Amino acid sequence: xxxxxxEANLRxxxxxxxxxxxxxxxxxxxxxxxLYQPLSNGADLxxxxxxxxxxxxxxxxxxxxILTFGKEDGVTKVKDVDRASFPxxxxxxxxxxxxxxxxxxxxxxxxxxxxxxYLERRKKSTIVGIACTSCDDACFCTAVGYAPDSPAGSDxxxxxxxxxxxxxxxxxEKGEKLVSAHGSxxxxxxxxxxxxxxxxxxxxxxxxxxKEWLNTHFEDPLWQSIADVCLGCGACAFxxxxxxxxxxxxxxxxDHGTRRKHWDACGFGKFTNHASGHNPRDIQNKRYRNRIMHxxxxxxxxxxxxxxxxxxxxxxxxxxxxxxxxxxxxxxVQAG
Amino acid sequence: MNAKAQKAKGxxxxxxxxxxxxxxxxxxxxxxxxxxxxxxxxxxxxxxxKSAAVPAVVTTxxxxxxxxxxxxxxxxxxxxxTKAKKGIxxxxxxxxxxxxxxxxALAGLMGESQIKRDDLFxxxxxxxxxxxxxxxxxGQLTEASIAKKCRECTAHTPEGVDFVAGTLPHLDxxxxxxxxxxxxxxxxxxxxxxxYWKEQFSRCIRCxxxxxxxxxxxxxxxxxxxxxxxxxxxxPRPAGNTAWHIVRAMHLAGRxxxxxECERSCPMDIPLNLLNRRMAQELKELYDYEASMAPxxxxxxxxxxxxxxxxxxK
Numbered sequence: 001x002x003x004x005x006x007e008a009n010l011r012x013x014x015x016x017x018x019x020x021x022x023x024x025x026x027x028x029x030x031x032x033x034x035l036y037q038p039l040s041n042g043a044d045l046x047x048x049x050x051x052x053x054x055x056x057x058x059x060x061x062x063x064x065x066i067l068t069f070g071k072e073d074g075v076t077k078v079k080d081v082d083r084a085s086f087p088x089x090x091x092x093x094x095x096x097x098x099x100x101x102x103x104x105x106x107x108x109x110x111x112x113x114x115x116x117x118y119l120e121r122r123k124k125s126t127i128v129g130i131a132c133t134s135c136d137d138a139c140f141c142t143a144v145g146y147a148p149d150s151p152a153g154s155d156x157x158x159x160x161x162x163x164x165x166x167x168x169x170x171x172x173e174k175g176e177k178l179v180s181a182h183g184s185x186x187x188x189x190x191x192x193x194x195x196x197x198x199x200x201x202x203x204x205x206x207x208x209x210x211k212e213w214l215n216t217h218f219e220d221p222l223w224q225s226i227a228d229v230c231l232g233c234g235a236c237a238f239x240x241x242x243x244x245x246x247x248x249x250x251x252x253x254x255d256h257g258t259r260r261k262h263w264d265a266c267g268f269g270k271f272t273n274h275a276s277g278h279n280p281r282d283i284q285n286k287r288y289r290n291r292i293m294h295x296x297x298x299x300x301x302x303x304x305x306x307x308x309x310x311x312x313x314x315x316x317x318x319x320x321x322x323x324x325x326x327x328x329x330x331x332x333v334q335a336g
Numbered sequence: 337m338n339a340k341a342q343k344a345k346g347x348x349x350x351x352x353x354x355x356x357x358x359x360x361x362x363x364x365x366x367x368x369x370x371x372x373x374x375x376x377x378x379x380x381x382x383x384x385x386k387s388a389a390v391p392a393v394v395t396t397x398x399x400x401x402x403x404x405x406x407x408x409x410x411x412x413x414x415x416x417x418t419k420a421k422k423g424i425x426x427x428x429x430x431x432x433x434x435x436x437x438x439x440x441a442l443a444g445l446m447g448e449s450q451i452k453r454d455d456l457f458x459x460x461x462x463x464x465x466x467x468x469x470x471x472x473x474x475g476q477l478t479e480a481s482i483a484k485k486c487r488e489c490t491a492h493t494p495e496g497v498d499f500v501a502g503t504l505p506h507l508d509x510x511x512x513x514x515x516x517x518x519x520x521x522x523x524x525x526x527x528x529x530x531x532y533w534k535e536q537f538s539r540c541i542r543c544x545x546x547x548x549x550x551x552x553x554x555x556x557x558x559x560x561x562x563x564x565x566x567x568x569x570x571x572p573r574p575a576g577n578t579a580w581h582i583v584r585a586m587h588l589a590g591r592x593x594x595x596x597e598c599e600r601s602c603p604m605d606i607p608l609n610l611l612n613r614r615m616a617q618e619l620k621e622l623y624d625y626e627a628s629m630a631p632x633x634x635x636x637x638x639x640x641x642x643x644x645x646x647x648x649x650k
Binding site: 030031032033052053062063137138227228229231232233234235237238239247249251260262263265268270283315317319320321322323325326329 | 389542544561572
């Protein structure tokens, strides 16, 4: 028998978690859009719309301090950020295209260097994913191996039912713990029919073939044709659930300041600008190529995963209408 | 739905209008490419999604035959003539599709000696309006989806162009939203206004789409990218975000053509065009200057006159 939670109890669950001093993050209305933001109570949760930015910022904030420095008696002293003080967190209501991203990013943040900031947050987080029931013509999760009902990456996965409640599937031990700790809010029982799932209008891509094509098309007119219109902004990368590049800046004065880690994007002209003045990706052609190569070849080469969950955010946000779904379709066709 | 309701839903602009503009652009673009009058035409091609169009540099008659004009043709294509996009155009005269608001940018760029009129073949559009944010749907313009700038457009009819595409349909007057919003903010006490903008800038993620999409942000070295020494904090935090948006607005004062591309491109919906409009208001009051479709040799902030207002020097 599956566990069921009513919508009212889902909101009560948030209230309880907040009372337990947990950081509860979920989709919340923020002016003209919905964003994943800290929820102060259950009523804040706004389900049914894809938040404008992905949920990656719970683990990989837009900007975070990684140390502070200051001069004391002529000696520069460095103070680390106390990562132990990061709160236990629950991400609730993450759609499959967002819930799936941390499990992709774990690979790179625990590879040759352990990013303790990311990993500490990750360790302390439980992800409650939810099946997706609405989509638009930019969505292409099913094309890249995800699905509106994919529990990949979720610790606990909710499926909206026709009667307004949710069927709960504990995917991991973290998910089981969340349910058992709040057992009174869940009940065992026969589930009503599931609400109709989103159905992205997109053909499945052959990612292996696309990768093969990329292996042999480092030089191809395709890259220039995209670069012709690409502006070199970072909108696509910043709202992407899987893009994870960051820059580190010391800000303040030589006597007192903060070292900050913040999002960066390979579309920026200065992204690979060396201190020498040499820039290996000196033109947009090479930068956009890197975006596709990183997502569909390099990351796969290194970690066996594709760096895209098909959320479609980059397609919606691109100021010049660059459509990664369209580009992948074209490569798929060319790859035969 | 009755005919009246349908008309209201579609802003009174029939799809046939866009089809006619599309046909006119296509035949003119094909003609000038065929004659060799231009080496390329910068226009719009249809996107995969119904509600999207993509800027394109077309060099063949075949491609020119696919150019479109639809409510999705939002981009100010003059950007593609600037230094920011150098190297993508073939040599020779270039054709460009321009709405009235885009023409003001072309004029501004001519005034700043970035482009020469003689190097261009301008296909101006009798423009009824385009959509605001790209939304899912059938792509038809509705009162809800029309861009805010189009609600207050004073540049429906192109001037000084080489070819005019389409005939302007009857346009129902739309109430201005942006002017009202500007007045509302203007009426706030200073502290409240400051709080308003702090809240807006707090959403900024520093993707720089507002800079990259702007035809007038063609500086090869942007002050905000400098890190030795750092002029503006590059981390997306309140201090740097606020500094960046103030620098942007000030550097565009007297130059901004009002295309509102910065605001349209902002993934965080920051109402950047309010800042541009506020600056434009200032320029109008102080120097009786406004962006127009006719190139002006020097903008008011690029010259000095003895009778310039100096009351701000204290």
